[in-house]
Amino acid sequence: MTGANIALNVGVFVVFVLITLFIVYKAGSRNATASDYYAAGSSFTGPQNGVALSGDFLSAASFLGISGSIAVNGYDGFLYSVGWVVSWLLGLMVISERLRNTGRFTLGDVLAFRMRQRPVRAAAANVTLVISLFYMIAQMAGAGALMALLLDVHTAGGQALVIAVVGVIMVLYVLLGGMKGTTWVQIIKAVLLIVCVTLMTVFLLGKFGFSLSAIFDEASLNSSLGPDILQPGARYGGEPMDRLDFVSLALALVLGTACLPHVLMRFYTVPNAREARRSVVWATWMIGIFYLCTLVIGFGSLALVGSTTIAEAPGGENSAAPLLAFRIGGAVLLGIVCAVAFATILAVVAGLTLTASASFAHDVYANVIKRGKADPHEEVKVARLTAVVVGVLAIAGGIAANGQNVAFLVALAFALAASANLSTIVYSMFWKRFNTNGTLWAIYGGLGSCIVLIVFSPSVSGERTSIFPDADFAWFPLGNPGLVSIPLSFLFGYLGTILSRETPDEARTAEMEVRSVTGIGAGLR
Template sequence: MVTAATRVASRFSLQLTFVLFLCVVVVTLFAALLTAPQRDEIGEFYLGNRTLSPLRNGLAMSGDYLSAATLLGSTGLVALTGYDGLLYLAGTTVAWMAVLLVIAEPLHNAGRFTLGDTLALRLTRLRRPVRLAVVLCTLVVTTLYLVAQLIGGVALLTQFTGEPNQATRTLCVVVIGTIVVVYAALGGMPGATFIQVVKAVMLVAGVAVTAVIVLARFHWNVAALLSAAERNSGLGQRFLEPGLRYGRGTTSKLDFFSLELAIVLGLAALPHVVMRLLAPRTNRVLRTSAVWAMGLVGFVCLAAGVVGLGATAVLGRETIVRIDPKGDAAVLLLAQSLGGGVLTAAISCLAFVTLLAVAAGLTLAAATSLAHDLYGEVVRRGRATQTEELGVARMSAAVIGVLAMLLALLPWEISTASLAFLAFAIAASALLPALVYGLFWRLFTAWGALLSLYGGLICSVLLVVFSPVVSSRPTSVYPHADFAWFPLQNPGIVSIPAGFLLGWLGSVLSGRQEDGSYEDFEVRTLIGAGRNGEP
């Protein structure tokens, strides 16, 4: 049997990938330590240097969102499914528009460090239970997404070495996890911002160069590229028409809609994205940063589409499927074909750095929630000193990193995509309803927040447990069992409305309004008066 290792990467490209990765890690670790907070101030650790330019903020925002799944999974999806893969990329781009138009500015004006701060300011009753619920949802979302990144590192290693043994797998997870913990625990937001900016620049440059090489091969004729992709797909016109993957039946169409709904709405409530939206000092910088981020994400997705079509046009769909049925190796195979070992090594190094950067942001968000919301506000009731809270944050980063490493090493057969999509679904079903209601609905109460947070979380998890992700299919975690009474792999189409409904129901049935004035809070969301103690 031909393995991915014999086709995707030569020994030279493997060695060059290791050298490039080591150089990037050493440079970014050194820079993260240099830019780390020099004072025991939680504001600097949580939000970093708030005087960054809109371009650097935009690069960091796009870096937080664009993961290795965009580089490997999305291009592979386009290479295997054509039109349906391009439609998926379009949903990834649209997600930032929802953030920019609806959430960004009100959240920035009303927030401080975390989503828990925003809800505590809005809801004057039951603040501690609400913060505790936010912490739980935040930890579940960030841990799932973080585990997906670590498992993705092993999957990427597989493209070079074949299926790794347990010792190699453990070493890969521990090395990546340890580097991530150092980024988050020592560098804080300044260190995480630096690696995100570096990663975003590398990602934009990497996909742009690859897309340019693909287009140059077809003489800058997009029609010729599409014709070659259609011809080499082995599927004819169906490759460029909807329905190849997501249109086989009503269930498949609903599953795709559910997935896109979770991606578009979940982005606005991902904890590390929320922290990034709170970092700019002024609304003007925030708006320009979000526009930069939206443009960069759109450009990367467009280039990823060109690369995916190029992989099919140059290599042929059957070749990609034979080496990697999921298509994750498509961009590496294309790089090997177009640029040899050098381009393969560059793309591979880029994928590893992308994993590190996203994982660092997730670890920092989880540590911030534990230290600030749980320890500082729930346990210590706001009486913790900044030095004390900062120490807890750094310790929490280590704990989260170790937990994610242990979960990533469990012998469960679940795809990284399923974990990431579940994280998006929970964010959209639990955190987003509480955030939207808290910002825009004057009748929202603490009971509504608790019901939406816990209800959205439980609903999302239960639907996935009783879905084909866990049982009834050859690709399921338990393929020989069958308790999948929920037919969709993505729960968002049910769990997101359920989260909003529970938030409304809890507020209506609680029978009382909050003690604070919504009018004062509304003014704050509009003009930002008193944010972070500023006039």
């Protein structure tokens, strides 16, 4: 990288940030109520929200982590993509319509609908904060890897400074724009990202005579694994425990998507359940196209760049896509790709920050502390203050996790979401006997068991790729705990319910059933 190249890359990035900050400011200036700040006044159409949903979902893990994982692990790296595309079927068929009809702003609105408000809302806010922070840490780690390559920064201190700058910009997005501004940034980012990966894919296919086989053959020649890169087992083969680890990963990916707080909250930005369903359909198409492109980009980076160069670059395997861009289009294309990827990180982290701050302000401040009598303007002020605090925590966590594969880190966040939220959503919607005690057991039991298993897994210690490679306190053998923690959350919810003497409110249960299916009274609390 030369000084001129770095200046060009920074220029492209700064232009994008300034344009999007202006859009966020203009959109946010029309925020007049709490509904505007939290849910954009439910003013977006299904297609608009679907594109924004894909923007929320297609994060640094998707663009950088998946491409890098395919370049390093080949066939096994693409398994992430398969799990994430399939996962949207759960959101379409089970969650999107019923959630939109039942809640108003947050997941806590749904879970507390027929339960005791204060403990359930507090639990929902706690789990939203934990999942959002975990997801944000992965995005910030991706930002460090990306900007290390973009600015040719090799020192840990320099990358930490970059992560801090990312955190400041994302907080500005949330403070200035709320949900409306953040949604428009997501739409712009999603369109840019799809166009970017599509053009790179078409170029790669053209370079190899529009033959995937030619790309695969060249990739196998430039991989340290040789032809085995095209076969199952490069990452999850070999030992039976490795294959079981893949099953656990797949379960977390498929069941975790529709349980992510920032994905759930986006269903409230549309006016009705029909538009919520259309959102998921549009998002699924966008995401499916994107992941097909990452297959070509991942193997294309292996074919043109090589596994050795990718491994030695700043950011490691997360640098596969930017390195490919530099190889095929020079500094200009690298600057554009890095700007798009960086916009991806900014937009996703802004969405997560907004979700975490809204959950605390709406569920804890307004409904637990103020017992439902909070002034809407004060509530929004608390949300903005919370956004700043969450931003600081995300910066610290991103610096600690810098250098890890972001796709892998995000997979752990998916396990947390599925463990804490899936059982409570399903039981709340479909089990009439489910009560407050069962809700608390499911949330805290699923979340707690998942965190414990992550801390004492090879993801954190005991292996070269662990967060703490020089320590070894792992006793749980799986890298992703979803196979154990997700069933445990269902078990905890069941036991908590049947062991409690609490009688469900039959009137509220009937009202929730009618509202979730028909939409009558949707958005009212």
